[in-house]
Amino acid sequence: MTHPDLYAQLRLFLDGNEITEPSPDLLTDQRRRFTSSPDIVLQPRSVESVQNIMRFCFKHKIPVTPQGGNTGLCGAAVAENGVLLNLSKLNRIREINLADNSITVDAGAVLQNVQQAAAEAGRLFPLSLASQGSCEIGGNIACNAGGLNVLRYGTMRDLVLGLETVLPDGSLVSHLHPLHKNTTGYDLRHLFIGSEGTLGVITGASLKLFALPQTTTTAWVGLPDIESAVKLLTLIQGHFAERLCSFELISRFALELSSGFSNIQKPVEAEWHILLELTDSVPDPELADRLAEFLFERGLENSVLAQSEQERNDLWALRENISASQRSLGTSIKHDIALPIARVAAFVRRCAPALKARFADIEIVCFGHLGDGSLHYNTFLPEIMSNDVYEYEDIINTIVYENVLQDNGTIAAEHGIGTIKKHWLPRVRTESELTLMRAVKAHLDPYNIMNPGKLLP
């Protein structure tokens, strides 16, 4: 597709700082499923450098795969050939503006560093997810990341005030000044958010900040079924409203795995578990008591309130260690799905028997963010520990996704489409939508150099 001489030319064209040794952590994806085989790996240190690279690649029709922290789970940051454009060296915190409650950062800023910079300025940047120590803002935007606090603060899409983007032809579109109301023609920002690097390279973003929580109360509640959990969610939102920040669902099996792995006792015994957290941005010494009273009055006595920071950390460790603990079951077929909250129970009740009818000994680790209807629905075939399990991926996905669609859910909640789900896109978007997406892509990227083979079927 591209001639080696071109890369010699590209090397001359660059100032040299961008060229990077291809290291395994850039080439292999987080799940060790895919390996990149780029012709060259570049780590630009400035927006101008990204523009120069794109201008050259556009002219010579060289494929470019943008990459952030390489924590994606759907293969969107894997380069088959061409340029692997890693943004990790473009990682400044550019500006914090307290009047506008905004922070402006480079795309390669690590999420945790952005959270810290905000905290140091007395503000909260609320996006919070397992990989926050290594995932980067550009990737969070490209896949519209979600995580633990969506219930209260929204997904990454809701947190972006403005974007700076380099288009495939190298031209710059920059809207980083914080404007809280602005409607001047079609909103293109939201086209780029969630486009997984297929329309251009995100180089910077202006993000919303919030008040830091000054009160936090954490509870663990055991419940007999998901219907009871949804009922609790509605009651608690009626009572505590926006103070409810997280509302996590954990199955008995998921808790058993995690409890064993973490060496932390199960807080209660039950079929289903809810880990919930209330926060308030002003001090409220009575919040914990009011939550205890609320649970007691509703007969929810199979529950535990964290009485110390250590107890809170233990409860959260039980939730956060589920992913690590399930590795003992071998390679999983993961599902990052979401449903209307009112339909989650019906889905779970129907999908497990459907899977078991096909694979009698299939194991299901079900947990997730019930407060926004999204589930991690991971499946394991005990006979097959290795990646050979992917042989059954299509069959398992079909059963799960058909059940998701029956309950008006989505096959991609917060991890993106990448390569592994793109053939499902025609099931969730109409032909007229797909045609429009292709038209947008063809207009911005006529030579199909931006992350080719990703997202669009």
Next chain:
Amino acid sequence: MTHPDLYAQLRLFLDGNEITEPSPDLLTDQRRRFTSSPDIVLQPRSVESVQNIMRFCFKHKIPVTPQGGNTGLCGAAVAENGVLLNLSKLNRIREINLADNSITVDAGAVLQNVQQAAAEAGRLFPLSLASQGSCEIGGNIACNAGGLNVLRYGTMRDLVLGLETVLPDGSLVSHLHPLHKNTTGYDLRHLFIGSEGTLGVITGASLKLFALPQTTTTAWVGLPDIESAVKLLTLIQGHFAERLCSFELISRFALELSSGFSNIQKPVEAEWHILLELTDSVPDPELADRLAEFLFERGLENSVLAQSEQERNDLWALRENISASQRSLGTSIKHDIALPIARVAAFVRRCAPALKARFADIEIVCFGHLGDGSLHYNTFLPEIMSNDVYEYEDIINTIVYENVLQDNGTIAAEHGIGTIKKHWLPRVRTESELTLMRAVKAHLDPYNIMNPGKLLP
């Protein structure tokens, strides 16, 4: 452009219920500046009917101008010819879902009716603006309406969970099931939000609901300058965080007008005034005391706290009657602008002298939503009471908008672009963005029948 026979054919093609007498309230815009001259006015009562109309118009290349409550201020719902498609009869509240905190409504539902339906279900739909008694949800979405509560709840864009849209060719794109996380390909919902009827007809929407406020505290603070007001905003957000719901700025002159018109005494004397409101979704009998203490401790004694619902209503009446009261000054050249909050003071300080240098006796009524940086910046030439003032619109706009752009602001915050601002679009969007917008428009609407002449220059 179109043959009269076509309309005879359209009449036969429809079931007859859709055809409406063209009444003045549909034909003349709110400011009595523009008058529609459509060939036919239609009020469909079902989504299928909208599809039928669009299929016919697409086939015969008949222009279609969608219209909601006809409260727009920029001429976007004015039909030069073809079909004026008024959505007001498509006005059902379709569903309220408490587990998902969502309400699904027809596009023609009046905003106030949606607020009421939500309140009856014990929830808040937070969009709140002057014309809420007659504006409709479809129009609110089409222009990405803002209003009084954006500071806390966002603009209409932030409140839409899903859209139902009829494309120019009559095909339906429907995503009304409430999904709080969903990233499946490019986000087209946000293309339609703010597109002012130029890409298709919005027929329904699924919207976010919130907890009803159970505590409300309202204060009026007099301040010497806007810098002090921005400082107060930052302090109060640091202290009361998301409880701050509205933070309105009013100039001395705007208050004098409104006070005279409303026959309500000015609460305090000052150059600039802030009307602020804190709400909490749980009962908090001490909130008012804490606000009083907060203001007292910071030396902000030139202020008033509403001690009763009547006093609160009076304070809000002073804010809400500004628009009506300024009619005594004649026809205004209005500016619906927004700036980074940190830049509002600099803009106001520079723009007034620039206007007065050109028009010595120009009068400026400046007020707006300082909490989100948006201003209503209305200008009057005392010698000219009638619409003849529009002769000077270009000169005045140039002075105001050049100053807005110098402070990184926007020329359109919450009213849209319509016809009156489209020639300014190239100043705020790059050529590559405008080209992409035109490509999207040409793809969806190849015959340019959807609200032709609006939005795009």
